[in-house]
Amino acid sequence: MTRTGLFQKKINIGGFQTANNVFMAPLAGYTDAPFRNMVRRLGAGLTVTEMVSCKGLVYGSEKTEELLSIGKQESPSSAQIFGREPDIMRRAVELPALSKFDIIDVNMGCPVPKLVKNGEGSALLKEPLLAERIVKELTKTGKTITVKMRIGLTENAYVTQEFAKRMEGAGAAMITVHGRVREAYYSGEPNYKEIASAVNAVTVPVIANGGIFSVEEGEKMLTETGAAGIMLARGAMFNPRLFCDFTATPRPDFASIIQAQLDEIAAVYPDHRFAAINFRKQFVAYLHGVRGGKRIKDAVFAAEDLQTLKALASEVCWD
Ligand SMILES: Cc1cc2nc3c(=O)[nH]c(=O)nc-3n(C[C@H](O)[C@H](O)[C@H](O)COP(=O)(O)O)c2cc1C
Incomplete structure (x- = not known):
């Protein structure tokens, strides 16, 4: 398949269709609405807000105005949440600040101690039953729920396949797999084999993430994993015009x-x-x-x- 063909596949996420299969990752402190609009114009198939705290939203301490505004270019729109109490998370999603989004993505990959010590983010990888309950509870809101996960907490204790299956069983309409373990944070090669194990275990689309800084790395990611699409993070944070390269359109000034x-x-x-x-x-x-x-x-x-x-x-x- 030609390069353009590889990255022009529309993806169906619980009834919503994306423009293509090259997505922009959530990046705390970077992916606000102006940034997300910009990368959509440059060709991103889907964008998502940075992670927001469900507790913060429910108890009123999270500043929602700027964090949770939807960009003009964003259809479908997606917001990412974090938390660990299924009931509080459902209540957060039912608030107007979140219910206006088409898709709700649940963070199950963040490695930072602030979240992990509260049992949130990547800490959920070691509590698959709770993670399952969270997704089940969130589907009761009628929203399309997706999950962003890592492949495990430590090297050689991978949870990818089992965890992805559970998330699909609980109702996740798409699963993004960042191909690194929690302890690696953002360094090292992504583990293609582990991402592929999720692709083979579920029928919902799997999006592969980690270490994509060029079209060649994106192609490698897709072909090695068989994923439905890819998600750019630091690659696009440094160089948003990378989306033009993927969609084979000229780079604007x-x-x-x-x-x-x-x-x-x-x-x-x-x-x-x-x-x-x-x-x-x-x-x-x-x-x-x-x-x-x-x-x-x-x-x-x-x-x-x-x-x-x-x-x-x-x-x-x-x-
Ligand atoms: C500054 C920064 C902020 C991030 N914020 C989030 C976030 O809010 N939610 C999330 O799921 N991942 C977050 N991530 C992780 C990225 O979405 C992505 O999974 C990770 O950077 C791996 O992709 P890369 O190797 O292409 O950068 C963040 C990463 C960075 C570097």
Whole structure:
């Protein structure tokens, strides 16, 4: 199959159809609505919010406005949640902030101690019965439920196949498998064999994630695992135009892409100074691998307003 053919498959997720099978991963601190709109325009088949706390939503401490706004380009829309109490999670999904989304994705892969010590995120991999109850409870809301998991907590204690089967049995309409264990965090090669074991165990679409920074790595991921699609994370965080390469469309000028993103940020965030400071790390991520990036990086970290960042975007030689 041609390269374009491989990445033009629409995926059916509980009745919703995606534009193609190259998805954008949830990235805490990065994938807000302006970012998600931008990557959709560049060709992402599906986008999802960063993870939000169900407890935070139910008890009112989570700032939902900016975290849970749906981008204009997002259809179907998907929000990611984390938690461990099935009842609280169902209540969260029934709140207007979440019920407006088409798809709810459950985080069962986050490795950070803040979540894991509460038995959330990847800690659920060692509690398959609870994870199953969570998905079953969430399906009662009538929403399409998906799961994002890792292959286990430690090397050679993989849970992939068994866990994926349980999630499908509980009602998950799609399963994303990040092909690393919790203890590896984000380093090392993804384990293709483990991802393939999930593909072979379930009939719902499996999306493969981990270590895709180029079209070649995406092709390798698809062919080695047999997954229905792939999910880009840091690859697109550094270089959102990677989506153009996957969909074989010409790369637009990056300075104008960033400037359009900044215009959207100005429209979404009422506090522009906060928004500018918040955007700095994203700008720096875009400088990854850019020649002469160091000088711009210092200027980016000194910037406190969106206009300065817009001007800096045109100073960089992006190609
Ligand atoms: C800064 C950062 C934030 C992340 N936030 C989330 C998140 O909110 N939810 C989630 O499921 N995964 C999150 N992840 C994990 C990614 O979605 C992805 O699974 C992981 O980075 C592996 O893909 P990669 O090797 O292509 O980067 C995050 C990763 C990074 C680097």
